[in-house]
Amino acid sequence: MNEREEVSRLDLLRFLERVQERDLARTRNWITAEEQRLAEAAARRPPPPPPDYVVQYGLGRGPAMVHQGFCEPQGARVRAIPANEARRLLNADAGLACRLCRPDTELGLL
Structure with missing residues (x-):
C-alpha cells in the first residue's frame, strides 16, 4: 500500500x-x-377485578375509613384488605365505615 x-x-x-x-x-x-x-x-x-374491601389511611394516623372495593376512594393512601381485616377494623371502630358503600352492612355488622 x-x-x-x-x-x-x-x-x-x-x-x-x-x-x-x-x-x-x-x-x-x-x-x-x-x-x-x-x-x-x-x-x-381486561382490568383486574376490584378488591373486596379497601382501607383508606389518614394523614399520619391509622385507618380513616373502610370501603367496599367498588367504592374506589380517591387518594394514594388506599390499600386492599381481606374481609376478615375489614371486619376487625369495623369491630374496633364502627365510625370507620364509609357512609356511601356501607361495608359494615355487607359484612353483617349492623
Whole structure:
C-alpha cells in the first residue's frame, strides 16, 4: 500500500462511529416497537377485578375509613384488605365505615 491508499486511524474511527450510530438507531426502533406491542397487549387485557374491601389511611394516623372495593376512594393512601381485616377494623371502630358503600352492612355488622 502506498501513502495515498492508506486509511487513517481517524477515518476508521469515524466509520466505526457511523456504524454504531446506525446500530443504535435500529435498536431504538426495536425498543419503540416492543413498547408499542406491550401497550397494545395491555390494552386488550381486561382490568383486574376490584378488591373486596379497601382501607383508606389518614394523614399520619391509622385507618380513616373502610370501603367496599367498588367504592374506589380517591387518594394514594388506599390499600386492599381481606374481609376478615375489614371486619376487625369495623369491630374496633364502627365510625370507620364509609357512609356511601356501607361495608359494615355487607359484612353483617349492623
